[in-house]
Amino acid sequence: MKKFLLSFLCVLSGLLFGALILKLSGISPIEAYKVMWNGAFSRPSYIAYIIIRSTPLILTGLSVAFAFRTGLFNIGSEGQFIMGALSAAYFGYMFHFNPWIQIPLVLGLSVLISALYGGLAGFMKARFGVHEVISTIMLNWIALYFSNFMVNLEGFHKANTETTEFIQPASSITLLENWKSSVAGMSWFSRHEFLNEFFRPPVNAGIFLAIIAVVIVWIILTKTSFGFKLKAVGLSPEAARYAGINVKKKMTQSMMIAGGLSGLAGATHVMGVAKNIAILAAHEGYGFDGIAVSLIGSNTPFGSLIAGFFLGTLKYSGQKIQSALEAPSEVIGIMIGAIIFFIAIPVVFERFLKIWEKK
């Protein structure tokens, strides 16, 4: 509860700091927040877009949070996301099964490959003492260039574009995709205005997978001896080793799970929203935003869920102040930075809370 209150205070201070910055640059913060609020919740399609935007953030946040609990800093979420997205695009295009086999198969392979990719960093830390921050920074770039190489591959690359072929319809996890444009679907939707608009964006099953992942991670961390051991390693590797826990194995396993979660984020993004992948000039930031999500959610599964939605909302609605008020939407980045900065200095807020409690 105290954790939650602290996070809440930090978020509030961050939003206030953003308001201050806007005010100083001659933009009315009240107007800006109004535009953001309406831009987030005033239409069903906006809400749908927020869910779509939040899904990968929840998963990468969960990935970072999970590794944090084992004392590992997973900067590699970015690269694991790319590996998941690449695998989903590749197998999703290459395989031709019916959806009931195709979707689990493509998802499973994507998660497996990114889990191995994440596990590599854990293994190198455990076996050779290579710091995971460095190895995952390298692995992020390797994933990016490898993905670009694959996009250019004959038979996968779409001619005259910077992208790959679209995945097979059987690999899609977008909800009601065909039904939306069928005669029956269109006539049904014409009678249900809210849902009609809600389902116009590519609403997909990714959000359910994300919520299931949150619950599973919560169960692992709080209800299993495996999770207990992971946390023991995170709190004190020395004590954990003394207690007979195989620390090296736990590090590798933890990074595998973290990698799989980030990969799931990439896979659901491709199978539900993008349907293909493109040449990347730079990292897209899903992994880095995941770090923000994890920190704001105080590295807990349900915290990541809430923080993922929060960040998704902020990022989606923040774009709108650019066109509506000509206010730089990067104020969102400043707010996120400020929130994390406040989270970094809990002493200040704890002092504040103490004074509050005394009253």
Added chain:
Amino acid sequence: MKDLIFLFSTTLMYATPLIFTALGGVLSEKTGVINIGLEGMMTMGAFTASLVALKFNNPWLGLLAGGLGGFSLALLHALACIKYKANQVVSGMAINFLGSGFAIFLCRLFFDGTSMTPPLDLEKKVPVFMGQYSTVYVAFIATAFIWFILSRTVLGLRMISAGEHPKSTDSAGLNVSIYKSIGVLSSGFLAGLGGASLSIAIVSNFRPTLISGQGFIAIAALIFGKWRPVQTALACLFFGFSQALVIFIGGREDIHISSQLLSILPYVLTIIVLVGFMGKTTAPSALGE
């Protein structure tokens, strides 16, 4: 011969921003403060440098402004890590978000809502001297200077002892916070110079994707260089060289290697070196505390 000169000068060009930034990282980490915010400090420096170079028509003022841009973020990092005993990694991540956020935000305010600064004319860019941007020479002078400070002066010794044994440094009657602050603040200034050496030398404007991960490469370089200034600069040259190689081979009709696969090479090599030859870790013993 012509090819060799091309490779050599391209290597130096691309290594320069990394050298500045990684040296900054060395100074910060030597005093015991992890600085994962180098990326954000570089971004800020790249913007302030191009802003000032444009407005005052002077690249040297621009370079200074770049340093100060990074410095301003380092102030926050120092405040959080040294005064409020923050989690240094978390604070560094915050700096990264703040750096790119503020840089692009200010850019839009100053330049009619665009996220790129207008290109600098050639005469407003850092001047070229003997075929290289002057910043290249500054980077090498900085390397020598920092080596000298760290290994030959009392100040350097005290900075290192603040990072290795803060408690005994304190018992010796020295103010640990001051030495840590010197480390963190100079790292911000140097990272800002690193960003500036991109935006007002290698290219001629600031844009959001300009830095894209180079601050993190600089961190890798400093670990590669075992936290020593000269070795770190060499590691940066290695990254610069591999980038030059990619450009060189990409421009040749007669060599058919995927440039994407080639781009992977430096990162794979780094991992191999870290796995195979790194040996025991040599990080400052009180790093992160």
